[in-house]
Amino acid sequence: MVEGPGRRERKKQLTRQALVDAAVRLFTERGYERTTVADIAEAADVSTRTFFLHFPTKEDVLLADADGRVDSGVAAVAGAASPAAALAAAAEAMISDAWRGDLRAGPAGLRARLVVDNPAVQARLLQVGFAAQTRLADALREAHPDLVDDVDAAALVGALLGAVATTAVAALRRGDPPDAVRDAMRRAAELALRAAG
Structure with missing residues (x-):
C-alpha cells in the first residue's frame, strides 16, 4: 500500500x-x-x-505549478525513443498541463492576462522558462547521449520552448479563447520540430 x-x-x-x-x-x-x-x-x-x-517573489505565486509542468516534460523526454519523439512528447505534456481547464479563471487565467501586460510577471516567466529549458536540455542529452550533445540539446529545446511561449503570448494578445491558444501552441511546437528535422 x-x-x-x-x-x-x-x-x-x-x-x-x-x-x-x-x-x-x-x-x-x-x-x-x-x-x-x-x-x-x-x-x-x-x-x-x-x-x-x-x-521567493510575488510573481512566483502565479507560477506555483511550473515545477510540476517541467517534471512532466522531463518524464516525457526520458521515455521517448528518439530526440524528436522526446521533444514532441515533452511539448505535448507541458502544453496540456499549462492550460488545463479554463484559461479565463484561477491562476492560469490570471497568469495569461498578466503575462501579456505586466513586465515583472514577464521577467519572472522568462527566468522560470530559462531554468525549464536547462532542465529539459539536460534530460534530452542524458536520454540520447549518442545523438545530441550539450549544444544540440540546448538549441533544440530552446527553439521548441521559445516558439511555444512566444506563440502563446501572441495568441493571448490577440484575445484567442483557451482552445485556440492551445492549438496555436501545438502548431508552434510542430513547426519548431519540423525545422529541427
Missing part, C-alpha cells in the same frame, strides 16, 4: 494553496500592482515570512 504525504507535507501543501487562492482573489479584486506580499499573507492567515518560505 502506497502512503500519501505525511501530516507536515499536507499542511505545507494546504498553506501553499491558501497563498495561491488568496493571491488570485486579491489580484483579481485589487489588481496585481496594488496587492502586496503582506496583503496575500494576511488574506491566507500566515506571516509574510511564511509566504517567502513558499514563494
Whole structure:
C-alpha cells in the first residue's frame, strides 16, 4: 500500500494553496500592482515570512505549478525513443498541463492576462522558462547521449520552448479563447520540430 504525504507535507501543501487562492482573489479584486506580499499573507492567515518560505517573489505565486509542468516534460523526454519523439512528447505534456481547464479563471487565467501586460510577471516567466529549458536540455542529452550533445540539446529545446511561449503570448494578445491558444501552441511546437528535422 502506497502512503500519501505525511501530516507536515499536507499542511505545507494546504498553506501553499491558501497563498495561491488568496493571491488570485486579491489580484483579481485589487489588481496585481496594488496587492502586496503582506496583503496575500494576511488574506491566507500566515506571516509574510511564511509566504517567502513558499514563494521567493510575488510573481512566483502565479507560477506555483511550473515545477510540476517541467517534471512532466522531463518524464516525457526520458521515455521517448528518439530526440524528436522526446521533444514532441515533452511539448505535448507541458502544453496540456499549462492550460488545463479554463484559461479565463484561477491562476492560469490570471497568469495569461498578466503575462501579456505586466513586465515583472514577464521577467519572472522568462527566468522560470530559462531554468525549464536547462532542465529539459539536460534530460534530452542524458536520454540520447549518442545523438545530441550539450549544444544540440540546448538549441533544440530552446527553439521548441521559445516558439511555444512566444506563440502563446501572441495568441493571448490577440484575445484567442483557451482552445485556440492551445492549438496555436501545438502548431508552434510542430513547426519548431519540423525545422529541427
